[in-house]
Amino acid sequence: MHRPAIVIAAGALICVSGPASAQPASAGSVDPAVIENLVAASRILAEQGVVDAFGHVSIRHPANPNRFLMSRALAPALVTADDIMEFDLDSNPVEQRGRGMFIERFIHGEIYKARPDVNAVVHSHSPAVIPFGVSQVRMRPIMHTGSFLYAGVPVWEIREAGGATDMLVRNGALGKSLAEKLGDKPVALMRGHGDVVVGPTVQRAVIRAIYTEVNARLQTIAISLGGPINFISPEEGALREQAGGDDSRAWDLWKAKAMGK
């Protein structure tokens, strides 16, 4: 198998460079610890059941807000530092070198364009979330770990943006429509497909993606019990989000599990 020329040595930086002709310029090297967390994010999402063979996670380039980093097309559980590629916000690769790319990378590029506050994007087929994307029932926060859902979870209908499609976000126009539906929220569902989850850090985006899945599962159970559900109120949700949380407690555990350490 062809291997990209990116070299990762212990303590070294990733050099993403080379002659830029028709392709966008690189934003330059990235701290390997940053790449390691992006790789960990991919594997955590697989280990925690948010992604299966499909789905992807990206981060905005630390040195240039107009670039983002994500894996070549590969199952999330198999991603390594060598697989990370750089893209501009139109989702063009800085240096493709024959590597396969996720068709739906436009989800990421268009969200980074629309949301300066966002530094990480997860797209998944989060299983418990799918039913809420095809139903009239809206997701709402059932417990404090899902409190970030308090302002509502919009559902993106690809038919409104593209008519009858093959369901994939194959271009910037569809990605832009999805980003508009997301608005200023942390999560949007994609009808018959999955969701997008964003955050100011890759840790926060991953933790939100996992608790979006957990919240969907428990909201489904609560509905099956019958009767009204006492959701986290918007005021409670806002207070919880303001207070912040200990992201490292969950991240450190899940990273250790996902990286087999």
Add this chain to the structure above:
Amino acid sequence: MHRPAIVIAAGALICVSGPASAQPASAGSVDPAVIENLVAASRILAEQGVVDAFGHVSIRHPANPNRFLMSRALAPALVTADDIMEFDLDSNPVEQRGRGMFIERFIHGEIYKARPDVNAVVHSHSPAVIPFGVSQVRMRPIMHTGSFLYAGVPVWEIREAGGATDMLVRNGALGKSLAEKLGDKPVALMRGHGDVVVGPTVQRAVIRAIYTEVNARLQTIAISLGGPINFISPEEGALREQAGGDDSRAWDLWKAKAMGK
């Protein structure tokens, strides 16, 4: 335990030959890489929870459309290259040599007869699918990974073909009836039993079998939420199937997991 004389060496071919008397002639040797994928298919289906101790997968012989290959009677998780046998389309073994055979091999033979486009067949007791086979509710595609279900999922009622039976597809007549119910579809449910899933390649048949299970699970949840479900439309399903997909992304991941590599 008796071991068949088939020899698999690294890089060698499987020689399935010998004096044909009352038995059908062999279609000849098969590339070990093809056999390895059939073995992987069996183990992937076990690892992904589509089969438990029962169920089986076959491929059409690459050199002769009138032969197919499947394991001797064995739990799918335990199948190795040595266990693969060759059958004609009446499901007679080319060379039995005392090996136990799946009683329901007629499912495979009759589908290969009826469907020249099919090169792989999965039969399983896919757990989430069983309830749809005994209910009035039809399976429909709830997400794009299940889009191949868009043209409908027929349910085969063995009583119509054989009256009161022990539920097993014990002969060609029952197999033929099932193949007729399948028609030109990729999936048919078997009432009180399981399903059959077919594909042009073993990879596609396995991926479809896994997402048939996933789709059933998520459709059940969507039903429990109440209200109408916004399914993948037939037009969307057809477009998704035409566009094709990256089978190797899922296959490579699942094969690595199932083969312990």
Add this chain to the structure above:
Amino acid sequence: MHRPAIVIAAGALICVSGPASAQPASAGSVDPAVIENLVAASRILAEQGVVDAFGHVSIRHPANPNRFLMSRALAPALVTADDIMEFDLDSNPVEQRGRGMFIERFIHGEIYKARPDVNAVVHSHSPAVIPFGVSQVRMRPIMHTGSFLYAGVPVWEIREAGGATDMLVRNGALGKSLAEKLGDKPVALMRGHGDVVVGPTVQRAVIRAIYTEVNARLQTIAISLGGPINFISPEEGALREQAGGDDSRAWDLWKAKAMGK
């Protein structure tokens, strides 16, 4: 920890003997392969999720129908050949030697008294089965692997036998009442507690216990889909039971998994 003097050597027989005073006489030594299958049964039930820390399985003594063999009080996943004890059908130990005994061993003794056709008994808190024991909905076979349920699944109400109790089958009278409710069936549910599953062999009892759990799970899902359920008919169930099945296919797989081989 005190260890019983039973010696298991490769190829040797277990000698369960010693001076019988107020205690019942031993039925004599047992083939280690028989003991190994009893140990495997215990571990398979744990590995397959039918038992957790509680539950037990026994076999009738091969040499004397008035004796049975089961583990000292121990979590099923931890049972070894050294832990197997011998009991008479009043559930008195042949040789206690200070070992803790399952309080509910009377379930086993009384069923062996009442059912000469039974050579193995499983008692578990099979999770998916519990809800059917406390509901008005009866378990019925939803697929052919659960066809042995075709003649009905009685529910034993301990209140009818013992009034208000601590729910445990602490004596022969309660055990006898349960055995009577079981009648000639393979499975009886125990309200608010679990079930008993019996068979002519330990393999069959274990396979039935596992598919009783699976059937309960899938019947629950089918009910949630709504509408009538097309169950395995009594005639189909009887035909399936008469035809028999390949117990070794499932047993060999599950034993290999449970014994870590």
Add this chain to the structure above:
Amino acid sequence: MHRPAIVIAAGALICVSGPASAQPASAGSVDPAVIENLVAASRILAEQGVVDAFGHVSIRHPANPNRFLMSRALAPALVTADDIMEFDLDSNPVEQRGRGMFIERFIHGEIYKARPDVNAVVHSHSPAVIPFGVSQVRMRPIMHTGSFLYAGVPVWEIREAGGATDMLVRNGALGKSLAEKLGDKPVALMRGHGDVVVGPTVQRAVIRAIYTEVNARLQTIAISLGGPINFISPEEGALREQAGGDDSRAWDLWKAKAMGK
């Protein structure tokens, strides 16, 4: 990472001492076997799915009822003996040494104040329990392993104690309100958050926490079957609790699993 100076040597005692200035005095050294069980409790709860990255378990100090022991802020699966800290019942640390503390330690301190019979407290986001905390349906014992729920499971509404909050038990007043809602029961649910489970020993508290989760899961299923549920009666529950049980059978199994032995 900073490591506390606590030294654990084989067979030695943990010395939690040092100059007490503005901080409470230590109740003195603790038998390492006691600490080991507290560590095991934390890991068992993770291994059995009662806690994920969050949640905590504590024990009352064996030598002083006015002190309790729990981990520094850490995912339960990662806790070691080195991470255990000592607190007074106002949840002040005896010796913080820069270690992060669980914000919600007040849950523990206030319950120890209110309940002299309690020597161990578990707080978790037990997933199957969450829906019962936000619904009108009350948890009741569906099987004998959940019989300790017979006297009722109160639901604590943090809004009644603190109005709109970020949902965390951040101080003694909220902890006291929760302890009052718990009353003399073994379990109280926390709306939109999780539960607290207490016991006279850490083994009993952990076993109860696990079977509270199991009971919630099975009660949900029983509700989905429809119709009235035949719960464990208060009289049966009381008899079961009086009879006691074999805590070591479950504890030994789960500890072996959780500690990887």
